Structures are given as structure tokens and as C-alpha cells.
Amino acid sequence: MDLRGRAFSSVYRLRVLLMLFHTTAGIMAEQEVENLSGLSTNPEKDIFVVRENGTTCLMAEFAAKFIVPYDVWASNYVDLITEQADISLTRGAEVKGRCGHNESELQVFWVDRAYALKMLFVKESHNTSKGPEATWRLSKVQFVYDSLEKTHFKDAVSAGKHTANSHHLSALVTPAGKSYQCQAQQTISLASSDPQKTVTMILSAVHIQPFDIISDFVFSEEHKCPVDEREQLEETLPLILGLILGLVIVVTLAIYHIHHKMTANQVQIPRDQSQYKHMG
Incomplete structure (x- = not known):
């Protein structure tokens, strides 16, 4: 192989290595996630962090519970009755995430992936009387649950995986550059693929920031x-x-007190005029 051929081969190998490096870096950036639930004093609360390029780009801290209706046979094995499964997001769950300039996503899996939660956040600009303003919001929630999982679903009819989605969601609206904080419970309704079933998602002790985090592992100013x-x-x-x-x-x-003191210092004028002769 002549010198030109060897040079071409070296450049080609270098390009391949660079492509592999960028691909690997992209995969690693998407998978740079941490579950820091052990740092929370609340045993029901999870703390999730997504990091890209060595810095935090999404932080989420909350407790979540899902109320899921499901059918079971009545005692006569003819009629169906509806039961409810209360499913809490357990600590130590598996987490994935991705960050973007205007769109970020958090995915959480638990109980051997029998349950999965996906939260999509978007950042938008709006024209107001004061000029353009940017906000971010929770735009979509998806909850996947498997009613074959026996801990929460007992004797479920037509058991299997179901997906519950939000519709036209605009929740947790927050000015850009700030984190959202709310201790109170917030309820989000999700329409399930299980016919005529509505799943209720209950969030509490929420502190989330999916964009514009300035300091690593530190929330920005809170928007309550x-x-x-x-x-x-x-x-x-x-x-x-x-x-x-x-x-x-x-x-x-x-x-x-002042009025009383001033009154006491004034000269007392006798009311009986006969006393005037004693004055002077």
C-alpha cells in the first residue's frame, strides 16, 4: 500500500473512532442518571437526577401513588366487581432520562418493570403585556402497569399490561429558570387502555426542575x-x-401615658372664684 493509501486508511479509521466516540458519549449522556432516594428523610419520597456532560440537567424529588381500578369476579362468578389497587412509587427504582433545550423526560421503573412512569416536560415562550415570558410545564404523564403483578392485583380479570395516559395536560407551570415546589397533594387523572377505567396519580412533596439548572445537584429558586x-x-x-x-x-x-403626664404638669385653675385672692 502506498503512502496515499495508508494516509486514507488512517483518516478513515480516525473517522470511525470519532463516530464511535460520539455515539458512546451520547448513550452515556442519556444514561447518566442517579437515584438519590437514600438522601431523603421521607421514606415515601424518591430523588432522581439526570446528568449530561458532567452536570445536572434535571432534578426531581417527589412521592407518587397510583390508584388503579380493576375488575374481579364476584362470588357468583357471573358478575364483575371493581377493586382498587394502591400502587406507590417505591424507593430505589430504576431511572432513565434525557434533557433537551425545550423538552426533557424522566422515566422510572419499579417492581421488576411491572410499573413504569414517564413524565415529559416542555419549555415554551409566551407573549404577554409585559413582553415575552418563558415557562416550563409537565405536558404528559404515562403510567404503564401490569395487573399480572400479584402484590397489588389479586385475581384480576383479563390481567395484563395496560397503559394510562394524560390528555391535554398543563401541570406544574413554572417560570423558566426556577424550580417547582409543592408540599400539598396534587391529583392527575389518566385514561387507561383498560376499558372504562381511569387511573388517579397523586403527587406530593414535589420539587422538580427539568431545565436551566445552574449549580450541580442544586435546585434553583423555588416557585411555590x-x-x-x-x-x-x-x-x-x-x-x-x-x-x-x-x-x-x-x-x-x-x-x-403622654397625655396623662402632660395633664398632670398643667397649672390647676380653681373653679371657685373666691380662691383667686389666694393666688398671686
Whole structure:
């Protein structure tokens, strides 16, 4: 092989190596995920982190429960009755994720993949009276469950895998650059592939940020949900009213004290005019 042929062969091998490197890096970037549930003091809460290029791009911390209706035979083995399975997202679940400029995704699997949760987040710009504003939101939830799993589903009729999806979802709306935080329970309804069944997803103790994370493993400024803000106001309002009442009492006592002191220092003019001769 001449010098030109060897050079071409070297360049070709280099290109192949670069392609393999980029492909591997892409796969590794998508799979850079961690379940940090052990750091939470709440045994029902999971903490998930997705990292790309060596830094955090998505963080999610929440507790999740799914209420799933399913059919079983009645005692006469003719009629069907509906039972409910309460399925909680268990700690130590398997997690996958991906990050994008305007779209990010979190996937969680547990109980040997009998259950899978997918949460899709999108970031959008809107024109407002104050100018363009960017927000992000939870745009889609998908929950896959297997009613052959006997821990939660007992004697299920037509057991098998079913998929429950959200429709036209716009939840957890948050200004861009901030994280969403909500301690209160939030309910999302999902339409199941099991006919005439609706799965209820209950989220609580939520803290999520799928975009624009500045510091590794650190949430940005919190955007609290309206329910938490209202509850916080209800908790602090009695304290504020008490402080105002106390201030009013103090001011009233101070005015009374000053008025009393000024009155005591004034010369007392006798009402009986016969006493005027003793004055002077």
C-alpha cells in the first residue's frame, strides 16, 4: 500500500473512532442518571437526577401513588366487581432520562418493570403585556402497569399490561429558570387502555426542575404552588394580626401615658372664684 493509501486508511479509521466516540458519549449522556432516594428523610419520597456532560440537567424529588381500578369476579362468578389497587412509587427504582433545550423526560421503573412512569416536560415562550415570558410545564404523564403483578392485583380479570395516559395536560407551570415546589397533594387523572377505567396519580412533596439548572445537584429558586402559598398565608395571618393588635395596644398605652403626664404638669385653675385672692 502506498503512502496515499495508508494516509486514507488512517483518516478513515480516525473517522470511525470519532463516530464511535460520539455515539458512546451520547448513550452515556442519556444514561447518566442517579437515584438519590437514600438522601431523603421521607421514606415515601424518591430523588432522581439526570446528568449530561458532567452536570445536572434535571432534578426531581417527589412521592407518587397510583390508584388503579380493576375488575374481579364476584362470588357468583357471573358478575364483575371493581377493586382498587394502591400502587406507590417505591424507593430505589430504576431511572432513565434525557434533557433537551425545550423538552426533557424522566422515566422510572419499579417492581421488576411491572410499573413504569414517564413524565415529559416542555419549555415554551409566551407573549404577554409585559413582553415575552418563558415557562416550563409537565405536558404528559404515562403510567404503564401490569395487573399480572400479584402484590397489588389479586385475581384480576383479563390481567395484563395496560397503559394510562394524560390528555391535554398543563401541570406544574413554572417560570423558566426556577424550580417547582409543592408540599400539598396534587391529583392527575389518566385514561387507561383498560376499558372504562381511569387511573388517579397523586403527587406530593414535589420539587422538580427539568431545565436551566445552574449549580450541580442544586435546585434553583423555588416557585411555590398556589395551595402552599395559601396555606402559608393562613398560617401566618393570625401571627400578623396578633402583632398588629399588640402594636395598637402599645401605641394606645403610650399616648395615654403622654397625655396623662402632660395633664398632670398643667397649672390647676380653681373653679371657685373666691380662691383667686389666694393666688398671686
